[in-house]
Amino acid sequence: MRRAIKVKGYELVNVLGIETSCDDTAAAVITDGTIIKSNVVASQSDMHKKYGGIIPEIASREHFTALIPVVNEALEQASMTYKNIDAIAVTNGPGLAGSLLIGVNSAKGLSMSWEKPLIGINHLEGHIYSAWLEDLEPDHKAGFPIVCLIASGGHTDLVLMTDHLEYQLIGRTRDDAAGEAFDKAARVLGLGFPGGPEIQKMSEEAKEEILPLPRPEIKESLDFSFSGLKTALVRRAESEGFYPILESNGPSHYQTTEYSFAFQEAVVDCLIRNTKKAVLENNARAVILGGGVAANSRLRKRMNEIMDVPVFTPRPGLCTDNGAMIGAAAFFNLQNGLPSELDMDAVPNLRIGLT
Ligand code: KG4
Numbered sequence: 502m503r504r505a506i507k508v509k510g511y512e513l514v515n516v517l518g519i520e521t522s523c524d525d526t527a528a529a530v531i532t533d534g535t536i537i538k539s540n541v542v543a544s545q546s547d548m549h550k551k552y553g554g555i556i557p558e559i560a561s562r563e564h565f566t567a568l569i570p571v572v573n574e575a576l577e578q579a580s581m582t583y584k585n586i587d588a589i590a591v592t593n594g595p596g597l598a599g600s601l602l603i604g605v606n607s608a609k610g611l612s613m614s615w616e617k618p619l620i621g622i623n624h625l626e627g628h629i630y631s632a633w634l635e636d637l638e639p640d641h642k643a644g645f646p647i648v649c650l651i652a653s654g655g656h657t658d659l660v661l662m663t664d665h666l667e668y669q670l671i672g673r674t675r676d677d678a679a680g681e682a683f684d685k686a687a688r689v690l691g692l693g694f695p696g697g698p699e700i701q702k703m704s705e706e707a708k709e710e711i712l713p714l715p716r717p718e719i720k721e722s723l724d725f726s727f728s729g730l731k732t733a734l735v736r737r738a739e740s741e742g743f744y745p746i747l748e749s750n751g752p753s754h755y756q757t758t759e760y761s762f763a764f765q766e767a768v769v770d771c772l773i774r775n776t777k778k779a780v781l782e783n784n785a786r787a788v789i790l791g792g793g794v795a796a797n798s799r800l801r802k803r804m805n806e807i808m809d810v811p812v813f814t815p816r817p818g819l820c821t822d823n824g825a826m827i828g829a830a831a832f833f834n835l836q837n838g839l840p841s842e843l844d845m846d847a848v849p850n851l852r853i854g855l856t
């Protein structure tokens with residue numbers, strides 16, 4: 502059963518969700534916060550691949566050209582026109598300043614010309630609400646409080662969700678985000694960008710952890726630290742002579758697969774260890790996994806095996822950045838009334854759950 506509250510005056514609420522915080526230009530039409538009518542993502546990763554990471558100037562330029570065609574495609578796939586849209590939601594932070602601005606300013610323009618309300622959504626809240634898409638419904642199936650692990654390229658946060666829209670930040674990374682760590686490790690191993698999926702793929706060829714790496718832990722805290730793990734990989738790679746990668750060296754296939762597996766296993770262990778601790782400390786009734794790293798098949802499998810409470814994980818395509826999660830989060834925010842946020846700003850360092 503879906504949450505019974507409706508935004509005043511509407512039977513079904515269709516939200517256009519727009520997401521441009523990083524390197525994906527995305528738009529989706531979401532009905533009642535859970536039903537995906539369309540979900541279009543134009544990835545820029547091919548553009549950034551040759552630089553081994555995201556170039557902010559290229560990202561905003563690409564958003565600028567891709568956004569309106571992506572919005573049109575989302576409407577078309579939903580078999581709707583702008584007249585069927587009840588509200589426009591856009592990520593207003595955190596993220597790259599230039600990328601966010603393209604989304605926010607375009608959404609403002611659409612809001613004015615279509616005469617539709619506009620709402621700004623925290624990207625991290627979007628990753629949490631991706632767990633409400635496609636009838637996962639953690640609130641009805643398990644109830645609050647819920648521990649949310651948001652692991653992406655820019656963040657690794659543990660957020661205690663005590664009710665809809667009520668958050669406390671209970672853990673965060675002190676240095677690199679988990680996704681950033683995957684991306685850096687992939688570079689050391691001579692793999693492409695983004696690193697997470699590449700490392701996952703190579704890991705599948707390794708059977709067990711022959712070359713274990715450390716699991717950095719911050720005592721008495723739910724915080725994470727991944728920079729030491731990356732350094733440990735660099736030291737091993739240097740001592741085995743395959744890093745820095747020059748023309749004549751580079752890791753063997755065996756080294757790539759074994760170290761991919763070892764690195765993935767260490768990151769997954771750290772994420773699971775702190776999430777489990779957070780569940781116990783807060784008597785949580787469920788776990789939500791969100792963010793690009795939550796697409797990792799090993800993390801998904803092991804989290805499910807180890808947790809004593811249900812784990813709600815959107816399918817991989819909804820863990821990485823998308824507009825559907827922004828539309829879902831907007832629906833629940835819209836329960837508080839229809840806003841008009843034409844003075845909204847992009848906030849690159851927006852946080853979640855801080856009082
Ligand atoms: O949430 P997201 O799409 O964008 C940000 O908000 O940052 O996350 C992107 C990050 C990248 O660092 C990427 O390497 C990582 O998520 N990622 C993965 C996987 N798919 C994407 N990491 C591990 N395993 C994956 N399958």
Ligand code: ZN
Binds near residue numbers: 821
């Ligand atoms: Zn994200």
